[in-house]
Amino acid sequence: PSSKKRAASPSLPRPRGLPLIGNLHQVGALPHRSLAALAARHVAPLMLLRLGSVPTLVVSTADAARALFRDNDRALSGRPALYAATRLSYGQKNVSFAPDGAYWRAARRACMSALLGAPRVRELRDAREREAAALIAAVAAAGASPVNLSDMVAATSSRIVRHVAFGDGDESMDVKAVLDETQSLLGGLWVADYVPWLRWVDTLSGMRRRLERRFRQLDAFYERVIDDHINKRKHASDEEDDLVDVLLRLHGDPAHRSMFGSRTHIKGILTDMFIAGSDTSAVTVQWAMTELVRNPDVLAKAQHEVRRVIAAGGGVDKDGAMVREADLPELHYLRLVIKETLRLHPASPLVQRETTEPFRTAHGVEIPARTRVVINAMAIHTDPGVWGPNAERFLPERHRAHDADGQQQHEHDGFALVPFGIGRRSCPGVHFAAAAVELLLANLLFCFDWRALPGREVDVEEENGLVDWVKTVQEAAASVVRTGRLRGTDKRMVVRPGRRSPLVFPYDRIWMAWGSAGVGPPEANINVQNTAGVCGGCMRDACTLDRRAGSAKRW
Numbered sequence: 001p002s003s004k005k006r007a008a009s010p011s012l013p014r015p016r017g018l019p020l021i022g023n024l025h026q027v028g029a030l031p032h033r034s035l036a037a038l039a040a041r042h043v044a045p046l047m048l049l050r051l052g053s054v055p056t057l058v059v060s061t062a063d064a065a066r067a068l069f070r071d072n073d074r075a076l077s078g079r080p081a082l083y084a085a086t087r088l089s090y091g092q093k094n095v096s097f098a099p100d101g102a103y104w105r106a107a108r109r110a111c112m113s114a115l116l117g118a119p120r121v122r123e124l125r126d127a128r129e130r131e132a133a134a135l136i137a138a139v140a141a142a143g144a145s146p147v148n149l150s151d152m153v154a155a156t157s158s159r160i161v162r163h164v165a166f167g168d169g170d171e172s173m174d175v176k177a178v179l180d181e182t183q184s185l186l187g188g189l190w191v192a193d194y195v196p197w198l199r200w201v202d203t204l205s206g207m208r209r210r211l212e213r214r215f216r217q218l219d220a221f222y223e224r225v226i227d228d229h230i231n232k233r234k235h236a237s238d239e240e241d242d243l244v245d246v247l248l249r250l251h252g253d254p255a256h257r258s259m260f261g262s263r264t265h266i267k268g269i270l271t272d273m274f275i276a277g278s279d280t281s282a283v284t285v286q287w288a289m290t291e292l293v294r295n296p297d298v299l300a301k302a303q304h305e306v307r308r309v310i311a312a313g314g315g316v317d318k319d320g321a322m323v324r325e326a327d328l329p330e331l332h333y334l335r336l337v338i339k340e341t342l343r344l345h346p347a348s349p350l351v352q353r354e355t356t357e358p359f360r361t362a363h364g365v366e367i368p369a370r371t372r373v374v375i376n377a378m379a380i381h382t383d384p385g386v387w388g389p390n391a392e393r394f395l396p397e398r399h400r401a402h403d404a405d406g407q408q409q410h411e412h413d414g415f416a417l418v419p420f421g422i423g424r425r426s427c428p429g430v431h432f433a434a435a436a437v438e439l440l441l442a443n444l445l446f447c448f449d450w451r452a453l454p455g456r457e458v459d460v461e462e463e464n465g466l467v468d469w470v471k472t473v474q475e476a477a478a479s480v481v482r483t484g485r486l487r488g489t490d491k492r493m494v495v496r497p498g499r500r501s502p503l504v505f506p507y508d509r510i511w512m513a514w515g516s517a518g519v520g521p522p523e524a525n526i527n528v529q530n531t532a533g534v535c536g537g538c539m540r541d542a543c544t545l546d547r548r549a550g551s552a553k554r555w
């Protein structure tokens with residue numbers, strides 16, 4: 001096009017950046033928050049940033065998402081080949097990080113049929129109930145002492161995924177440590193992803209070494225899981241097929257060999273389940289509990305509902321006092337609580353995509369192929385234009401079809417609430433996650449009474465380790481210049497997890513920031529107290545559940 005024509009064509013707001021790093025310095029401590037503020041400041045539902053050398057389209061309102069995705073879902077369904085994601089997915093050989101194409105479709109279909117589709121999720125009920133019972137027992141064992149609910153829920157969630165996807169009950173690997181570190185590496189800022197010619201900084205900073213260590217650890221774990229399954233098949237075990245069995249069948253089937261011909265394909269998909277499946281559900285339960293403890297009225301209401309439903313159903317069964325999956329459809333208020341949790345605390349606040357082909361937006365702006373796209377779910381979920389002036393408040397009732405006066409409430413569509421992403425590339429694990437999150441929460445509410453530790457205010461400021469990465473990079477560079485050596489950057493760094501006091505955080509326990517999963521609640525919240533000091537599973541004399549629920553036959 002002529003320069004005259006170009007000057008006349010519509011354009012998007014482009015906040016001014018700096019040489020070399022572009023707008024990277026504006027990404028800040030919590031990228032979803034700082035990008036939302038930047039979009040608001042520039043009144044830019046769609047804005048174009050330059051992150052390092054990468055043009056990035058940021059989507060910050062439901063209207064912008066609707067206008068963009070309605071006509072261009074396919075063009076927006078690529079994923080960028082980010083450094084850590086590419087390595088951990090064996091060169092994008094999984095669902096989450098695969099480029100749009102035949103392999104992505106086949107892999108996603110296999111996961112849906114073997115593990116994630118609604119019928120399969122229903123069949124996996126027993127495994128979830130077993131893990132929920134184990135969680136109750138673990139909380140109960142603590143009596144009225146404070147419990148680290150965060151760790152317990154994370155362990156439960158990862159056990160559910162590992163058990164049903166991998167048939168794995170082996171506790172030899174410290175799964176939490178591996179997951180935490182892997183998440184932080186995936187969500188971390190890799191200079192290679194933004195300023196490719198400076199990629200050596202990632203080596204200097206120790207990031208590559210850490211990634212390789214985790215990669216090898218995960219690889220050995222997957223190898224063991226695959227070998228176990230092959231042995232099991234040799235011995236004609238009649239155990240039910242899990243995801244690994246299904247993938248091995250595809251692997252051995254000449255019709256699918258071109259897609260699933262090597263072990264790396266299977267391992268790539270196991271990475272999907274391990275990483276995308278465990279933390280997201282756990283973070284949702286942790287945030288829900290955080291908000292419930294902060295909002296005692298909501299807590300009381302949700303608790304009353306679950307106890308009433310169990311009472312109406314004849315109370316707890318003879319196998320123990322817990323909510324079963326069959327009870328979940330009756331827990332309408334609990335589902336509102338979860339929806340509101342996903343609105344205010346989406347486990348993946350920023351969804352990353354890449355355009356696969358050029359297209360024109362509704363306003364006529366030309367978007368080239370290979371533009372990075374960031375959907376800011378947090379900005380969309382807290383837009384006062386859509387969610388009202390109280391958008392920041394935790395109000396499950398806002399999702400009701402009718403308000404307290406019986407008036408029909410505005411129903412929000414799939415562009416105003418996007419915790420599972422948008423369109424053909426959205427999360428395939430939604431049924432799997434919903435089943436686990438509802439069951440775990442229902443049981444935590446049914447079996448225990450909760451409150452924050454006395455004297456400790458519940459903090460909802462998000463915790464995120466890679467807060468000050470610009471500073472880290474600057475310090476690293478300064479250290480190299482000063483001493484010729486890189487020091488200190490991969491050991492400990494100071495983050496500000498809450499309003500009150502800065503904490504020193506071990507760098508390898510940081511929360512995920514930027515990318516696929518999980519900005520978690522502050523560590524301070526994880527110690528919550530079960531004030532009744534009893535639970536459905538423990539059958540202590542002092543149990544008060546029967547008085548409240550009027551039904552707990554067993555006591």
Ligand code: HEM
Nearest residue numbers: 095096276277280281347348420421422425426427429433
């Ligand atoms: C509350 C729990 C969860 C949340 C909030 C969540 C959220 C998301 C989001 C936002 C995406 C990106 C979607 C997009 O690009 O539009 C995603 C993708 C994905 N999720 Fe989830 N997720 C959850 C649970 C799970 C579970 C339990 C699994 C599997 C066991 C899973 C597997 C995946 C996979 C494989 C993808 C990649 C999809 C693709 O690229 O085609 N997720 N998830």
